Amino acid sequence: MDNDDTITAIGTKPGEAAIGIVKVSGNKSIAIVDRIFRSKSRKKLSAIETYNMIYGHIVDKNSDIIDEVIVSVMKSPHSYTREDVVEINCHGGLVATEKVLELCVENGARIAEPGEFTKRAFLNGRIDLSQAEAVIDLVRSKTEQSLKIAAKNLQGNIKNEINKIRQEILDIIIQLEASVDFIEEDLEVTPYHELEKRVRVIEKELEDMIKNEKRGEIIKNGIKIAIIGKPNVGKSSLLNMLSRKDKAIVTSIPGTTRDAVEEILYVEGIPLILVDTAGIRETKNIIEKIGVEKSLRHIDEAELVIMVLDGNRKFDNKDLQIIKKVREKTIICCINKVDLEQNIEMGKVLDYFDEEKIVKISALKGIGIEKLENMIKELVLGDGEINLEEMIIINKRHKNILTEVKKLLENARKAMVEDMSEEFPCCDLREAYGLLGEIVGETVTDDILDGIFSQFCIGK
Amino acid sequence: MNYDVIVVGAGHAGCEAALAAARLGLKTLILTINPDKIALMPCNPSIGGVGKSQLVSELDALGGQMAKVADKTYIQLRVLNKRKGPAVQALRAQIDKKEYEIEMKRVLENTENLTLRQGTVNKILVKNDTVTGVSIESGLEFKAKAVIVTTGTFLRGRIIIGRKDYHAGRMGEYPAMNLTNNLISLGFKIGRFQTATPPRVDKRTLDLSKTEIQRGEEEPVGFSIWNKGGIRKNIECYLTYTNKKTNEIVRKNIEESPIKSGMVDTHGPRHCPSIDRKVINFPEKTRHPIFIEPEGENTNEMYLQGLTTSMPPEIQQKIINTVSGLENARIIRPGYAVEYDYIIPNQLNFTLESKKISNLYFAGQINGTSGYEEAAVQGFLSGVNAAQKIKNRPPLILTRDNSYIGVLIDDLITKELIEPYRMYTSRAEYRLILRCDNADIRLSGYGKNIGLITSEQYKKVLNKENKINEAIEKLKSIWINPGKTTIRLFENVDTKLMADTSLSAYKLLKRPGVNIDDITGLLNDSNGDYDKDILKQVEIIVKYEGYINRQLNEIKKMEGLEKYYLPQDLNYFDITGLTYEAKEKLSEIRPNTLGQASRIAGISPADISILMLNLKGKLKKVKQFGY
Numbered sequence A: 001m002d003n004d005d006t007i008t009a010i011g012t013k014p015g016e017a018a019i020g021i022v023k024v025s026g027n028k029s030i031a032i033v034d035r036i037f038r039s040k041s042r043k044k045l046s047a048i049e050t051y052n053m054i055y056g057h058i059v060d061k062n063s064d065i066i067d068e069v070i071v072s073v074m075k076s077p078h079s080y081t082r083e084d085v086v087e088i089n090c091h092g093g094l095v096a097t098e099k100v101l102e103l104c105v106e107n108g109a110r111i112a113e114p115g116e117f118t119k120r121a122f123l124n125g126r127i128d129l130s131q132a133e134a135v136i137d138l139v140r141s142k143t144e145q146s147l148k149i150a151a152k153n154l155q156g157n158i159k160n161e162i163n164k165i166r167q168e169i170l171d172i173i174i175q176l177e178a179s180v181d182f183i184e185e186d187l188e189v190t191p192y193h194e195l196e197k198r199v200r201v202i203e204k205e206l207e208d209m210i211k212n213e214k215r216g217e218i219i220k221n222g223i224k225i226a227i228i229g230k231p232n233v234g235k236s237s238l239l240n241m242l243s244r245k246d247k248a249i250v251t252s253i254p255g256t257t258r259d260a261v262e263e264i265l266y267v268e269g270i271p272l273i274l275v276d277t278a279g280i281r282e283t284k285n286i287i288e289k290i291g292v293e294k295s296l297r298h299i300d301e302a303e304l305v306i307m308v309l310d311g312n313r314k315f316d317n318k319d320l321q322i323i324k325k326v327r328e329k330t331i332i333c334c335i336n337k338v339d340l341e342q343n344i345e346m347g348k349v350l351d352y353f354d355e356e357k358i359v360k361i362s363a364l365k366g367i368g369i370e371k372l373e374n375m376i377k378e379l380v381l382g383d384g385e386i387n388l389e390e391m392i393i394i395n396k397r398h399k400n401i402l403t404e405v406k407k408l409l410e411n412a413r414k415a416m417v418e419d420m421s422e423e424f425p426c427c428d429l430r431e432a433y434g435l436l437g438e439i440v441g442e443t444v445t446d447d448i449l450d451g452i453f454s455q456f457c458i459g460k
Numbered sequence B: 001m002n003y004d005v006i007v008v009g010a011g012h013a014g015c016e017a018a019l020a021a022a023r024l025g026l027k028t029l030i031l032t033i034n035p036d037k038i039a040l041m042p043c044n045p046s047i048g049g050v051g052k053s054q055l056v057s058e059l060d061a062l063g064g065q066m067a068k069v070a071d072k073t074y075i076q077l078r079v080l081n082k083r084k085g086p087a088v089q090a091l092r093a094q095i096d097k098k099e100y101e102i103e104m105k106r107v108l109e110n111t112e113n114l115t116l117r118q119g120t121v122n123k124i125l126v127k128n129d130t131v132t133g134v135s136i137e138s139g140l141e142f143k144a145k146a147v148i149v150t151t152g153t154f155l156r157g158r159i160i161i162g163r164k165d166y167h168a169g170r171m172g173e174y175p176a177m178n179l180t181n182n183l184i185s186l187g188f189k190i191g192r193f194q195t196a197t198p199p200r201v202d203k204r205t206l207d208l209s210k211t212e213i214q215r216g217e218e219e220p221v222g223f224s225i226w227n228k229g230g231i232r233k234n235i236e237c238y239l240t241y242t243n244k245k246t247n248e249i250v251r252k253n254i255e256e257s258p259i260k261s262g263m264v265d266t267h268g269p270r271h272c273p274s275i276d277r278k279v280i281n282f283p284e285k286t287r288h289p290i291f292i293e294p295e296g297e298n299t300n301e302m303y304l305q306g307l308t309t310s311m312p313p314e315i316q317q318k319i320i321n322t323v324s325g326l327e328n329a330r331i332i333r334p335g336y337a338v339e340y341d342y343i344i345p346n347q348l349n350f351t352l353e354s355k356k357i358s359n360l361y362f363a364g365q366i367n368g369t370s371g372y373e374e375a376a377v378q379g380f381l382s383g384v385n386a387a388q389k390i391k392n393r394p395p396l397i398l399t400r401d402n403s404y405i406g407v408l409i410d411d412l413i414t415k416e417l418i419e420p421y422r423m424y425t426s427r428a429e430y431r432l433i434l435r436c437d438n439a440d441i442r443l444s445g446y447g448k449n450i451g452l453i454t455s456e457q458y459k460k461v462l463n464k465e466n467k468i469n470e471a472i473e474k475l476k477s478i479w480i481n482p483g484k485t486t487i488r489l490f491e492n493v494d495t496k497l498m499a500d501t502s503l504s505a506y507k508l509l510k511r512p513g514v515n516i517d518d519i520t521g522l523l524n525d526s527n528g529d530y531d532k533d534i535l536k537q538v539e540i541i542v543k544y545e546g547y548i549n550r551q552l553n554e555i556k557k558m559e560g561l562e563k564y565y566l567p568q569d570l571n572y573f574d575i576t577g578l579t580y581e582a583k584e585k586l587s588e589i590r591p592n593t594l595g596q597a598s599r600i601a602g603i604s605p606a607d608i609s610i611l612m613l614n615l616k617g618k619l620k621k622v623k624q625f626g627y
Ligand SMILES: Cc1cc2nc3c(=O)[nH]c(=O)nc-3n(C[C@H](O)[C@H](O)[C@H](O)COP(=O)(O)OP(=O)(O)OC[C@H]3O[C@@H](n4cnc5c(N)ncnc54)[C@H](O)[C@@H]3O)c2cc1C
Pocket: B008, B009, B010, B011, B012, B013, B014, B031, B032, B033, B034, B037, B038, B039, B040, B041, B042, B043, B044, B119, B120, B121, B122, B150, B151, B152, B153, B154, B155, B169, B170, B175, B176, B179, B195, B196, B197, B269, B272, B336, B337, B338, B363, B364, B365, B366, B369, B370, B371, B372, B375, B376, B422
């Protein structure tokens, strides 16, 4: 294989048309992207740790900004292809993404042949499971759980964190196992109620990690926010105000917006994909009808929904119909047009929304917009500050494992609460220990017995 | 002098091996250094314990001897972990040592096809990488189709007491000095371990009033499921503790301890540390339990469990006399350590046949294990497999998911040993389903297929299994409606449990606080009452169903890997994609199956996938006994 060959291609996430990913793989990939990337902090890609991501701009040779992006770096051999891999998450739509790809090529990468990334993965010693369907079934259980390779990817914080949790679980297992296998020894093992507490602490830590992982996903893919409401309440006006652009057409005619309009807005480097939808109402107009159906689909896909009510008008059945459709979602309720006379019955609105989820705005005059932005930020990012430089990507499978581990810990704790014999909580804890081991690339060994012998005075 | 099978050594492994082979109709010779010492217990006079008891039950279900002899010769029986779940409960028996030896020898001598003979084997005879027989020190040769080596602690055995050492197999017994070199010349890799035993004292010199009395079970229990009897004997044991003075004496004389003086530098079992080591490693602990156990019913010799030491005898005496109740104790035999050769067990297959030399088997302590039970199950397995092979029948392969024996064998041939291997329940990842109480259901089908369990015996087991299933189905079909007369059946049950809606008896049994006794009234009908045994199984299966199913699912996930044999002549260095470390490890251990390969330290799931890709079509299904 030609080692100097660095390949690149666009891989767009299905269903996420707004975000295009330019992947670059090969030993020059970091150098190539460094030439076209300017991070906010002026940090070079070559200087960041593997599996970190960084926010900044792709620029052309005249230093003109092409797109606002988030770049992740996965260094060899801990990547899908086992080569240095850089992924550029472009948020400026297809044109910008293609421009970024072009820039990569200008700087020395070659456009990949179809399937070439996978081919490299195979040639570099990572298996190509698609070639061996029969094998998959046999290995799945093992491989899927273990992820030993992906495991090696994890660096720094997360790996340390997981090892710490793992050690703590092992300590608890040791206490439990010692009292099973060495009952005759009369050992002073830690009682259940204390172990329970320790398990609970681990659960909390896992929860935090899982949350963090979600933030990582958000940073990479952006978060979709649907603006919905009856026709003419001011949805398009709100989109324009939030994005400080005149993208959506605004008229006083109800039913103006027929097709969804998307706009990406960065809040502290995090892409928010705002979608202005067609006002939802019964309609005979075939075009509008399609628009309404699309609106409903956008609601489905959105992580957050902004429901716009017209403060100038009375709260009516049509508003209620829409509210019913979005009940399951995270919602902010905007009462628009506060600059006009207010005829809306707040009492009725409060029946459906918590007070802290309601914000009064004027999309026309810009009143209350800052407050709305803060509410969005809070809901999307949670309480903690996000420090992009330190964010570490955990992949979906790791997240699934952590979630599974948390469930196992809950089980173990439940068994202790019910005062079941030690081998039962052990059953859960050992599985949890094994799963975590597979994230960090270690499988179960004789750790348990070693632990017992070093902690307890065994021997009759 | 031609035999089918020759067993070298008449310890716990050798006896089971010889009995199995002979009972399977093979002309069997058992050679041993001293026929006065058959199945001797050189250390604690007990059989069973947590993890070990499971081994004994499994051996019994397969048609082995140990459980039966133990049941005939115990002097006290106790159930351990009584308050814990069924999977980790265990039997522990105090055994009358002499009686055990006598009984085992009687069984050997009265088994058809079996010849017992004195002789110290010095050479394994081999032709074309296949065993042909053995020779003994006197020069005699015996021919055989298969040879099973079960030499225990005897290979280049070296006893150490204080600063003295000399060659011996055990205290007072000749060592086997020449066999090791022969094994090395045959290409075997050899390691060296150490083990030790505490002093024995004269019961008449003890003040037992200062100790706690330990009694056994009153309820009839026993190891063997085939012949259940009442309680045989219930002789007392005693418990006392060491104190600060004990630690002081040990510390003052610690330079005399072989582990300090350098007389012993091999690894011993961590579960049986000497008092010397306990004081060194846990100096703050000054109260160690000492169990005083009779070596038999008709002897005054008492075993001091917890006081293992191989210090000079006069210091042993001082240490003992610091302990409450032992102030005037007189030593009959001092404690000692023994160092011996073992073969690195990863040179063996699942059948315990050596990979290098056909029809040569190894079993027991020579494989790096420790303990009578561990030795016995290996002996049995090797005896059966030698016989099966000679008869051209498929081997008996036990696996991690069906038995502790499987766990033991798999660990031995896969993992690196750092100390003599002892069984624990924590070693068995599927322990919730590998219980003593279901050993018969798990394994007697194998015993029957091999021919060591009779059809009548097996029928009993099948019957039990059917009854259990029948009872569970019945529980599912019985609905309990609150307020109805049925409630009267549940005088002991917290009625709040049933106050909600109607539920099946099966669901009710799952609830914490409800046990099988509470609902037995519902089960028994005109067809008669269910046995206690069966009810207990029903309770376990219903109550722990969730956990049991989880383990069954895990087993399913691994099944694909366990089912396929890896070709033994594979050149792992030819396989592209494997890491160098994997190639080395796999070449060294030459795993029998993909499952075993996956458990080798340093082998990643990716390595296993690559193996599978490369060996597609070349993997053979494991041929073995099923039901
Ligand atoms: C001092 C001492 C302390 C121990 N302490 C413990 C302990 O703390 N915990 C524990 O679990 N286990 C302990 N054991 C180990 C336990 O005794 C053994 O694990 C068990 O007996 C092994 O059984 P086996 O059948 O493999 O070998 P053994 O019972 O040792 O039997 C070996 C047999 O082979 C015969 N033999 C040997 N070489 C030859 C030859 N060349 N030719 C013919 N016959 C031969 C011997 O005469 C003997 O009959 C101890 C053993 C000793 C000696």
